[in-house]
Amino acid sequence: MIELRIHGRGGQGNVVAAYLMAAAAIKEQRYGQAFPAFGAERRGAPVQAFVRIADVPIRRRSQVAEPDFLIVQDQALLHVPGVLVGLRRGGGILVNSIDSSEHLSEQTGHPTIAFNATALAQRHLGRPVPNTALLAAFLSLSEVLPIGALAGALSDRFKGKVLEKNLSLIEDAAQQVPGGIWKTMRRAPEVANG
Amino acid sequence: MVEALEGSQALARAVVLCRPGVVAAYPITPQTHIVENISKLVADGVAKLELVSVESEFSAASVAMGAAAAGSRAYTASASQGILLMAEVLFNIAGLRIPLVMHCANRAIGAPLNIWNDQSDSMAVRDAGWIQIYCADNQEAIDSTVQAYRIAERTELPVMVCVDGFTLTHTLEPLEMPSQEQVDGYLPSYRYARSLNVRHPISQGTLVGPDVFPEARHSHHQALLNSIAEIESANADWAAVSGRDGGGLLTVEGDPDAEIGILAIGSTIGTLAEAMDEYPDRPRVRLIKLRVYRPFPINALREACRGLRKLAVIERAFSAGMGGIVGTEVRASVPGVEVYNYAIGLGGRDIPLGIYPRILDAMETGDTGFRILDVDLSKLPEEDR
Structure with a gap:
């Protein structure tokens, strides 16, 4: 099972990102689960959402306390207490940032990729919403799921121009990170437990 | 699909x-x-x-x-x-x-x-x-x-x-x-036999006396x-x-011959089921999912508890001043089984897989009194603990 935690701020499409990732897994005939951590939600407040992807049905409902990967939609959140807590040793962090990956890796103590998702989203969507670009970049880095699965999940949720723009955005985003470098960081797939 | x-x-x-x-x-x-x-x-x-x-x-x-x-x-x-x-x-x-x-x-x-x-x-x-x-x-x-x-x-x-x-x-x-x-x-x-109908008027909700x-x-x-x-x-x-069977009144999984059982209600059951696999050094229990709570399925419950020595009832509510709600009813229904009763996850507190060994450890103490298992007493003033 692969577990992700997505950190963002209210209004950045955190929950939608988690739902899209799990939906993409389900598109690939795998099992996916996604849910937000609820709080008193308001724009700009730190929020988080959880994703699990597995080859067997997922029955646990606990929050993801020890994620394999973190997706952080706003670099400033790296300084918020709790954001890095529980990340598995060697686990990867994908951050929406204009900083360098080297600098952020040093800062977090984990393999960290800086990726300017806001700028890319602004270019494709005309809006600074980083979530789908980050999902595509994550899938490209980890190869947990093919990009096509994310495209499928987007097609179920959006239509027309919004969908078109998002599809071109994720294709572009996937090209902009070194593909497959996080592949070995994935835990071995679990075996169905009789 | x-x-x-x-x-x-x-x-x-x-x-x-x-x-x-x-x-x-x-x-x-x-x-x-x-x-x-x-x-x-x-x-x-x-x-x-x-x-x-x-x-x-x-x-x-x-x-x-x-x-x-x-x-x-x-x-x-x-x-x-x-x-x-x-x-x-x-x-x-x-x-x-x-x-x-x-x-x-x-x-x-x-x-x-x-x-x-x-x-x-x-x-x-x-x-x-x-x-x-x-x-x-x-x-x-x-x-x-x-x-x-x-x-x-x-x-x-x-x-x-x-x-x-x-x-x-x-x-x-x-x-x-x-x-x-x-x-x-x-x-x-569907046709409701006593439905209100102007052509066949009936009264509903009238005063009913002690008679x-x-x-x-x-x-x-x-x-x-x-x-x-x-x-x-x-x-x-x-x-x-x-082609899907969610269980009638209740379902039993885990080790059907175990003498220790855990009964839960609602979505906690999936977490407990996976926790049994996650802690292979801990004994597997008989895991009972109570699906129907009213009417209380007393016969099915007795059947599911046959051969159990100890049962923990896990619930996400309780009656202040008394203790567990489901636990109290279960205790009254299965004489001969030592019933332990814990509330967890109140007000959305996360229920991690680690709750499983905690439940088993709590049952080891032999104290069958109700308690909120995941309470953190250090957050309370001394007199409220």
């Missing part, structure tokens, strides 16, 4: 598949998404029903009651404080023997104010005379919704389908929606006890139609 759906979105579709004539909606999160999605389906022309926006939960329950009394298949939903505001009407719906289905998207009750999941709301109205079904996952919630209408219409008892708020309602997972044909075949159009009130209460109690068979057949017949 398996789809990626959020719980409340799937429940809205399940309700619409049952072809209700009237849906009364008063939003209260986490139930809001269900009625919001129903209203979208109405706006899109997918659902043909009368959607009534009301000004309070009291009115939502009243509108649904009136519609059902007039012979319409009706629906409403609520949670938390909203359930409490409905409480008076909930008792009336049951007492009048009006078949109605509602979801309770389980949530804590204030004060202190809290929006998160526990089951204090539905437990507070457990004596209202409704059938109560607690769902372990969203697939079970979909299937229980369809079954609930059949049970309600055959027993003339209202059914509350309880789904853990947020934990289920706001979780996206792979779900199979039944087809319209499957639901139509299982749930034929027949106890008899009315007795017949209601009998009706609930008798509904056991209908609940079991509703599940078996739906399993035949859908």
Whole structure:
């Protein structure tokens, strides 16, 4: 099972990102689960959402306390207490940032990729919403799921121009990170437990 | 076909598949998404029903009651404080023997104010005379919704389908929606025998004096006890139609020969089931999922507990000044089994896999007194511990 935690701020499409990732897994005939951590939600407040992807049905409902990967939609959140807590040793962090990956890796103590998702989203969507670009970049880095699965999940949720723009955005985003470098960081797939 | 759906979105579709004539909606999160999605389906022309926006939960329950009394298949939903505001009407719906289905998207009750999941709301109205079904996952919630209408219409008892708020309602997972044909075949159009009709006027809800009130209460109690068979057949017949069996009154998994058992209600069961695999050095237990809480399935419970030495009852509500609610009833039902009773996950506190060894350790102490197992006493002043 692969577990992700997505950190963002209210209004950045955190929950939608988690739902899209799990939906993409389900598109690939795998099992996916996604849910937000609820709080008193308001724009700009730190929020988080959880994703699990597995080859067997997922029955646990606990929050993801020890994620394999973190997706952080706003670099400033790296300084918020709790954001890095529980990340598995060697686990990867994908951050929406204009900083360098080297600098952020040093800062977090984990393999960290800086990726300017806001700028890319602004270019494709005309809006600074980083979530789908980050999902595509994550899938490209980890190869947990093919990009096509994310495209499928987007097609179920959006239509027309919004969908078109998002599809071109994720294709572009996937090209902009070194593909497959996080592949070995994935835990071995679990075996169905009789 | 398996789809990626959020719980409340799937429940809205399940309700619409049952072809209700009237849906009364008063939003209260986490139930809001269900009625919001129903209203979208109405706006899109997918659902043909009368959607009534009301000004309070009291009115939502009243509108649904009136519609059902007039012979319409009706629906409403609520949670938390909203359930409490409905409480008076909930008792009336049951007492009048009006078949109605509602979801309770389980949530804590204030004060202190809290929006998160526990089951204090539905437990507070457990004596209202409704059938109560607690769902372990969203697939079970979909299937229980369809079954609930059949049970309600055959027993003339209202059914509350309880789904853990947020934990289920706001979780996206792979779900199979039944087809319209499957639901139509299982749930034929329905005629309420005592429906209000101007051509054949009857009175409902009239004053009942001491001369027949106890008899009315007795017949209601009998009706609930008798509904056991209908609940079991509703599940078996739906399993035949859908190929999915969420369990009738209760289900047992884990080690069937274990002398130690854990009984849970609602969505906690999945976490406990996976925890058994996650802690291979700890003994596997007999894991009992209590799906139907009212009527209380005493015979099925005794059967499930046969051979057990110790049983922990895990619940997400309790009666302050007494202890567990489900636990107290289970203890009274299974003489000879040492019953331990813990509340966990109150007000949305996360239930991690590590709760499993904690439960087993707590049972080792031999102290069968009720406690909130995941309480952190260090957060309390000395005198409150």
